Amino acid sequence: MFQAAAKTLSVFSVYRGVLFSLRHYCKNIPIKLRVSEALSGAELGANVKVQGWVRSVRPQKKNLFLHVNDGSSLQSLQVVGRAELDDPLLTFGSAVEVSGVLKKSTHQKQPFELEADQIRVVGTCNPIDFPFKIKERHSLEYIRQFPHLRCRTNVFGSLLRVRSEATAAIHSYFKNNGFVQIHTPIITSNDCEGAGEIFSVQSSGPQDVDDGNFFSVPTFLTVSGQLHLEVVSGAFSRVYTFGQSFRADNSQTRRHLAEFFMVEAEISFTQSLEDLIKVIEDMFRSATEHVLAHSAEDVDLFHQRVTPGHRATVDAMLKKSIPVITYTEAIDILKRSSENFDFPTDWGCDLKTEHEKYVVKHCGNLPVFVTDYPYDLKPFYARDNQEHSERTVAAVDLLVPGVGELCGGSLREERLDLLRARLEDAGLADTYSWYLDLRRFGSVPHGGFGLGFDRYLQCILGVDNIKDVIPFPRFVQSCLL
Ligand code: 4AD
Numbered sequence: 001m002f003q004a005a006a007k008t009l010s011v012f013s014v015y016r017g018v019l020f021s022l023r024h025y026c027k028n029i030p031i032k033l034r035v036s037e038a039l040s041g042a043e044l045g046a047n048v049k050v051q052g053w054v055r056s057v058r059p060q061k062k063n064l065f066l067h068v069n070d071g072s073s074l075q076s077l078q079v080v081g082r083a084e085l086d087d088p089l090l091t092f093g094s095a096v097e098v099s100g101v102l103k104k105s106t107h108q109k110q111p112f113e114l115e116a117d118q119i120r121v122v123g124t125c126n127p128i129d130f131p132f133k134i135k136e137r138h139s140l141e142y143i144r145q146f147p148h149l150r151c152r153t154n155v156f157g158s159l160l161r162v163r164s165e166a167t168a169a170i171h172s173y174f175k176n177n178g179f180v181q182i183h184t185p186i187i188t189s190n191d192c193e194g195a196g197e198i199f200s201v202q203s204s205g206p207q208d209v210d211d212g213n214f215f216s217v218p219t220f221l222t223v224s225g226q227l228h229l230e231v232v233s234g235a236f237s238r239v240y241t242f243g244q245s246f247r248a249d250n251s252q253t254r255r256h257l258a259e260f261f262m263v264e265a266e267i268s269f270t271q272s273l274e275d276l277i278k279v280i281e282d283m284f285r286s287a288t289e290h291v292l293a294h295s296a297e298d299v300d301l302f303h304q305r306v307t308p309g310h311r312a313t314v315d316a317m318l319k320k321s322i323p324v325i326t327y328t329e330a331i332d333i334l335k336r337s338s339e340n341f342d343f344p345t346d347w348g349c350d351l352k353t354e355h356e357k358y359v360v361k362h363c364g365n366l367p368v369f370v371t372d373y374p375y376d377l378k379p380f381y382a383r384d385n386q387e388h389s390e391r392t393v394a395a396v397d398l399l400v401p402g403v404g405e406l407c408g409g410s411l412r413e414e415r416l417d418l419l420r421a422r423l424e425d426a427g428l429a430d431t432y433s434w435y436l437d438l439r440r441f442g443s444v445p446h447g448g449f450g451l452g453f454d455r456y457l458q459c460i461l462g463v464d465n466i467k468d469v470i471p472f473p474r475f476v477q478s479c480l481l
Contacts, residue, residue, distance in 0.1 A: 030099045036072035038102055041112045049099045050077060050114060051122070053152060056134060059086045066119070068096060071151075074158055074297045078105065081116035092134040093125030093152065140306065140468045147472055147480050155306065158298035159469060162291060163457060165298075169290035170242060170263055170453075173283050179238040179265060184225030186244060189217050190431070194379050197248045198223055199258075221246035224450055226381070227435065229266040230412060233446050234438050237268040242453070250476050254465045255353070255403055255455055259474040263456075266448035273394050276409050276447045277369055280398055281322050283451070284367075284407075288318060288460055302461040310462030313401055317367055322398070324369040327351075328390065330359050337362070347390070348374050351397075356404035367400045380422050380432075383411035383447070396449070400459045409449025414439060 030049035033042060038050055052070035059065075064086045067076035079098050090096065100116035107113070131146050132138060132153055143150040150156045174181065191198050199221040203214035225241040232239050245262045265279060292299060292314070303311040325333075334345040334355055343352045351359070351370070360368060375384065375391040382393035398407035413419040416439040423429040423436065457469040467473040472481055 033102070034072040035068060035070045035075075035077045038077050038114060039073060039075055039110065039112060041102070041104075044102055044104070044112065046102060047099065048102050048114065049097060050079075051097045052077075052095070054090060054092055054094050054096055054125075055154075057090050057092060059083065064090075064116075064119075066090065066096070066098070066116075068098060068114075069157070071157055071160075074154060074161075074301060075110070078107070078110050078113040079116050079119070080113055081119060085116060085119050087119070087121060089121040089124050090119065091125055091127045093127065093130045093132070094121055095123035095125075096120065097122055137305070140463070140465065144465075144467055144473075151471070155301060158295075158301045159457075159461070159463075160471065161298045162295045162302075162461065163469070163471075165295045166287055166291050166453075166457060166460075167242070169287040169294075170283065172290070173286045174240045174265070177238070177279075177282075179240045180232075180236050182225075182229060182232050182236075182239050182241050184222070184228040184241045184243065184264075186222055186246075187215075187219050188222045188228075189215070189219050190227055191220060191223060193223050194426070194428075197250075199246050199248050223247055224262065225264050226266070226448060226450065229264055229448060230381075230435075230438060230446070233266040233268045233448070234442060238265070240265040245450075248476075252476060253353070254467075255458070257454060257466055257470065257473055257475055258479075260455075260466075260470070261453035262450045263453055264448060264450040266446060268444050268446040270411060270445050270447045273371055273396050273411060273447070276411070276449055277322075277324060277371075277396060280369075280396075280407055280409065280449055280451070284322075284398075284456075285318060287456075288314065291460060299461065302463065307462030307464075313365065313462070314460055316365075317400070320366070322367045322369055323363060324371060325359075325363075326372045327370055327374065327392065328372070330355070330370050333359055333362050348376065350377055353404045356397075356399045360399050360401050360404070365401050367398060367406075369396055369398055371396045373397075378410060380419075380426055380428065381410070381412050381435075383413045384418055384422075394447070398451075400455075402462060402464070403455050403459050405452075406455050406459055407449055407451040409447065411445065411447035414443045414445050416440060416443065 030047045031043050033048045033050055035052055050068055052068040054066055055069045055076045056067040062083055064081045064083055066079040068079055069076040097120045098114060098116050099118040100114050102112055103115050105111060105113040143153050143156060187201050201219040223245055229239050229241055242263045244259055246259050249256045331347050339358060341354055372385060372392040373395045375393050378393045378395045382395045385392045385394050395410035397405050400406045419439055420436055423432050454466050454470050458466055463469050
């Protein structure tokens with residue numbers, strides 16, 4: 001028994017010894033931190049390691065000062081080291097790994113700094129060839145020329161973080177409000193909007209697969225996930241999707257892309273357009289408030305440096321509820337104006353960007369919902385407002401300052417006879433027989449909308465050109481990378 005006790009004791013002391021040396025060993029292994037964690041003082045006093053890209057280098061007589069950024073925040077981490085740590089390869093844009101002790105800083109600008117005892121250049125960067133220069137504020141137009149490098153600038157870094165936060169905000173709005181996310185397809189055999197601005201899909205696979213026609217039917221890149229959402233809304237009363245849409249718009253405007261991101265929702269058992277308007281407004285408000293609160297520094301960079309004065313517009317947008325006018329009232333506003341528009345403003349004409357911008361200005365340069373568009377202006381699925389004297393449909397667009405149309409939606413024609421007649425008139429009844437089936441089996445009043453996510457970012461940040469709010473813009477005559 002004595003022997004067994006001694007054995008247990010010796011195993012125990014070996015175990016303690018291992019633990020002790022492990023702890024001792026661990027003490028000397030630097031803890032890997034992201035820049036944002038270091039900036040919040042995590043692991044203060046500990047031996048830490050930070051990896052990132054150099055945003056500034058300032059060698060002085062006794063000390064070397066660096067700023068290192070890893071994309072986790074707009075602010076970079078100040079690194080202070082002995083002058084001997086300087087290296088000619090430590091240049092603006094180079095990638096580094098820095099180890100040392102995280103300390104309280106004496107500088108007012110940052111509460112913490114890294115006192116380096118080792119700086120390793122992981123990837124060099126020739127500052128002469130690098131298109132961005134230290135301390136220079138390059139314009140959005142300039143950095144747009146370098147889609148493979150622009151994420152390394154402060155301004156595009158902020159944009160990407162805001163984009164990510166806004167995506168999360170939109171998902172959480174839908175989650176908190178009982179919507180189910182549906183992954184609608186990118187390749188489709190229907191043209192939802194019927195506008196004809198579609199990209200065809202072709203395989204380059206073996207010719208023996210249906211003579212190169214992979215799917216055996218003509219297929220396209222989706223212009224909208226709406227019809228697929230409508231399928232699922234026959235069993236789920238609240239659904240949404242958030243993904244890429246494609247339009248072969250032959251336009252080089254500041255608000256059109258060939259590939260853009262759209263948030264779409266479909267709601268069953270709607271009573272009227274107000275049900276949709278409420279969801280659009282709630283989502284807009286909730287996502288925007290979330291982004292302003294959670295990406296304050298990044299949003300401020302835009303509102304202070306890129307689009308001064310835009311913050312006041314955003315605050316004003318959130319203050320009041322969004323007014324609703326009809327298309328007919330919008331036409332009246334345009335008719336009464338003394339502006340010389342390029343396009344006609346007669347009842348029945350499409351509202352062009354110039355008209356949308358004028359209506360927004362007329363409404364105090366604030367968002368406005370426009371409802372009840374002429375029947376002939378909207379796609380086949382929009383619900384006929386039979387009771388109105390002019391032939392209109394229950395459609396709604398949200399117009400916002402600087403951008404124009406941000407959102408388009410409608411109640412859907414749920415009445416089988418009316419929908420069939422409209423599809424027959426357009427010669428589409430056979431193609432959309434499955435869509436008619438949705439009205440045959442348990443059809444309910446329903447509606448939905450699509451919000452252009454890239455335009456949404458333009459709207460809240462005040463960015464003039466849509467190509468500056470998407471990582472890799474695709475538009476007519478341009479598909480870089
Ligand atoms: O108004 P749209 O064409 O509506 C639809 O596609 C509906 N099927 C959506 C639905 O009800 N589920 O497009 C919706 C929004 C527009 O308001 C606009 O913000 C954006 O998508 N959009 C574009 N954004 C960038 N580039 C383009 N080429 C765009 N086309 C539309």
